[in-house]
Amino acid sequence: MSDPILETRGLNKSFGPVHVLHDVDFAVYPGEVTALVGDNGAGKSTLVKCIAGINGIDSGEIRFNGEPVTIADPRAATDLGIEFVYQDLALADNLDITQNMFLGRETTRGRMFLSDGEMERQARDTLASLSVRTVSSVRQKVANLSGGQRQTVAIAKAVLWNSKIVFLDEPTAALGVAQTRQVLDLVRRLADQGLGVVLISHNMNDVMEVADRVAALYLGRIAAEVHTQDTSTTQIVELITAGRSGDIGLPAVVASQA
């Protein structure tokens, strides 16, 4: 098994008196989909925001490719090659697919003028490399896309920049059956291309289907990190709701006290 590309060790984070993350050890491996699961308020978003550089951390360290790094702001995360696709996707409806994918990082001639042709070609190449077949033109306005297509564009935007790790927050939450299928296929393909993918999801079917390993957060602690093939939906649900399942998970004392 390869070394993790991104790792947190003993991460702690408090908001005032509320201790949100307790000694969180979390790892992302290249070429694998790691599902991050947990009930509402378990600390998933806080963990992601710490890695994104939106929240600072109180103690612990973040390692990237084995090296300790400090991620002080979102740009630092982007520079490392960590991209985030948030639930609200953050696409501008009035721009087309290419324009959205390059937003804020436009290719230019003479620093001021856009080279639209070059961007269009790269957008098309990126979508093609992800075997996306649901989008007919990269010159379509995002306003005219379906939910699944929008999710696809948001993910493609994240991988356009030689990114190494992509965090996906509930990518299938608002999608129908067929579109969920497309997005899950895409998630799998990202990992097959060697990216480290983190899938944040409440949907156990999605998790069991596409993830290689599952990290369950329970009240700010990592209850367990298990391989998908060694586990079952029931076990994960127990880890999420009770913090332990059989002989894995948090010690009974910790689980009940929290």
Added chain:
Amino acid sequence: MSTKTPESPTGAASAEERSAFALDVEERSLRDAVSDWVGKVRTGDPGALPSVLGLIALGLIFSLVSDRFLSAFNLGNLPGQGAYIAAISLGLVFVLLLGEIDLSAGTAGGAAAAITAVGVSNGSLSDGLPGLMYWSLLVGLLVCLALAVWLKAYSAAVVIAVGFVLVVANFTQYLIPGLIAAICIGVAIGVFNGYLVAKVGIPSFVVTLALFLAWQGVLQFALSGQPVNTSRYALWHDLTYGNLSPLWSWIFVVVVVGGFIAYTVNKSLRARRAGLSRDGLQLVLLRGAIIAVVAVVLTLWLNQNRNTNPYKVISGIPVPAAILIVLMIICTIALTKTTWGRHLYATGGNAEAARRAGIDVTHMKVTAFALCSGFGAVGGILLASSQSSASLDLGSGNVLLFSVAAAVIGGTSLFGGRGRPLNAILGALVIAIIPNGLLLRPSLGAQWQQVITGVVLLVAAAVDAVSRRRATRG
């Protein structure tokens, strides 16, 4: 700006995979263009349609009202009558694209133009303006300069610095530097608006409503209760009443239309070589040919003497039309071909997405407001020219509201993200044609003007709303 070169993670895609995007490499033929356009109108983006239909309908009505309406003399006056609305409306497009509004552009522009008028008529701003006001102007310019630097609007800062130098060195006694100074003062006012909206966080409606009132008072201070006659200054007068000589008219048309055709043809050919989506050459040439024919016919017509009075020859393209066409082209390039323009559309479409993409939203707002008030100053200058006077109510009253109406009739959304400079100009033509047509039949009182303008605006807004509702339903 990131210097990373973006690459798809697995390199270039195979030719077979590319076929999934067949539409991209297809040429847009004439038929595609028409069906695209119909699709756009149906999905809630009527673009220039309401303003063009409005122009045709009003033109038909007014040609029945008076047979003088379609005379060359009358239509030749139209650009001068609507120029100030068009200029302010162009500036408003930038602010409206962000979903903001600037109600003060008219009076701010009026005040800026009045300061120029005082400067040139008095020979010295420090003598012409009331003592306190001259110093307030200097301090205000410096404060806005500092704000612009602080908010990283460096180009605005340079413009304000130029204005400061022109005022301090008393170059404002000459007309051309004076007019430039007015625009610089406008930009300074805009930076102040942008600061209050983007940094302090006051809604733009309130900020600019307050300043709309305040600048009217400043204007009266500046003029010390005395209107300044601007028709004494030939250049200023000609900004709305002048015409390009027939030779220059032809040069202007050839450069503008030729430039447009050369640009679009070159773009189509290059895209074809690079295998990108493009407008087919046939479509490009047809469009270019139509524009060229219209431009040539118009120029031929305008180059004839259109004065009904035999003592003076009036011919050529009206100067205000030329000014606004140039300004419109510059605005269009800025909005569609530069990163700044792309970021402006993105900020108006989804400010949060823009922020996350690393776009400095505050900077976008400040620059948009700065441009808007700068264009407001151009509008004030043109208005003073067309009414031959820097009057005590320069730019107040309905001026700004007509300009907003022009932008809206031209299809600019008040909610941000949608709008084009060309359409603002067309909208301004609609607004300007109403008083023009009505004044030809004096028995129709001025009260009709407001009623008809209101109805036209309402119809335009209704077309917009209905087409948008169809879009959400479909």
